[in-house]
Amino acid sequence: MDALAPGEYKRYAITADGISPRARQGHPNTVFTVTSDEHTETGRIEDEDAANRIAQHEKRMRKIETMKPEMRMPEWYGPKNAPITLMGWGATRHAIREAVDLLNADGVKANALHFIDIYPLDEARLEKELAKAQHLIDIEGNYTAQLAQVVRVYTGRAVDDKILKYNGRPFSGVEIANTVKIRMKHAAPRVAKISHNGHGGNAKKTSKRKVHA
């Protein structure tokens, strides 16, 4: 009555790219189980078969390599080859864009690098993007600079400065722009790293100052 005999359809077939062809359950010609436990190619629970485990695990991990070329690189905003690049991800996107516009309007040439996809991280392509950044400032709404850590771990590129905010409130564009100006005023040309406590600057006192980047 069924086109395939029990155990014939391989839901988890070992493939070169790691992706196994998927049939929908409920089709008259395929009957199969899927399992949260380690499974055989046919989706049955593996009974202590280490060779199967290795084959299935390697198949799954090959998917990561298959995915990498499809991952979106961080997007650039603002003038090319700017001496300052603001790096961010997620909800800071619009505040960072506003800050870039404010800075450029004030004569501080800056651009932004906004991460959309993170994992699986395509190290080779990302390194090329990061190489375009000169003074790289990480803007994040957390204490530990999570994105900067990921970037460092996978590409070796350390950020030159970090502006971190963790008082539970969102960044504003003005706040970022002003903090960048203060930081750049004290920044030695390019290489030096600045030690700081990660809090924003005093907007009233510094908003009119020009920064010599």
Add this chain to the structure above:
Amino acid sequence: MIDVKVMPEFKLTPKSYEGEREVTWCPGCGDFGILNAVKQSLAQLQIPPYQAYFVSGIGCGSKLPDYVHSNGFLGLHGRSLPMAQGAKLANHDLKVIVTVGDGDAYGIGAGHFVHALRRNSDITMIVEDNKVYALTKGQYSPTSTKGWVASTTPDGAIEIEFNPVVMAIAGGATFVARTFSGDPKHMAATFAKAIQHKGFALVDVLQSCVVYNLVNTVEWYRPRVYKLDDDASYNPRDYNTAMAKAHEWGDRIPIGVLYVEEGRPTYEDQVKALEKGALVKQPLGGYSKATWDEFRASMM
């Protein structure tokens, strides 16, 4: 009583659902009987393997779908009901059958259980209730008797036992039954009734565990259980009668269909999107790729 409609042209047999795998349960486990009864009930109802959909969690009982030639989803511990209800929403042409143990159903999955009861999805939930966490070596489960001594309760369980059939009736299940792993025919018939029922059906199976429950054995149950099905005066459609029966436990334990409510619309009946047929067979929303791209761009 509720009769099972057996198709006149009998083509599928219990063998039609036989999996290709070696069963790894302990010799003497009540699960063997339950597995056979499940196959029997499917054959009685002539449900082809591709139209059944087994969902389970983690545990000895949850391995049942692995031994059946049918569709199955062996998911995470306690999460079988969300999966089953989702599967039913995606393709309500399937007969969705949950097969889990008492720990998965009433312990880890307790939160899902109470909401599944009131939701009345057209699914069948078979609980292999041996009153103990057997796969993880005998810790006390929600249905263990108060005072149950096990590795995690050396001085005896402090909690009183959970009564699944009372809970199911109170919670809004439209079919509540109990059966016994020592009676294969009763099991198969009860499963068949539950599968045929339109709405959420719970079957709590009193089951032995030959390793970790040496109290509630087949020998312990056999003289105690009696069949409601034999009692013509018992009316499972009366809520109060059913509730009283559901509380009965000890020297006499009722098995059979405790409670039935017919005619209440199922969850799927009331989802507008399913009016045109099974979701999986409907075209995708009618949006073009350009529309999706535009939508995505607007989100970025």
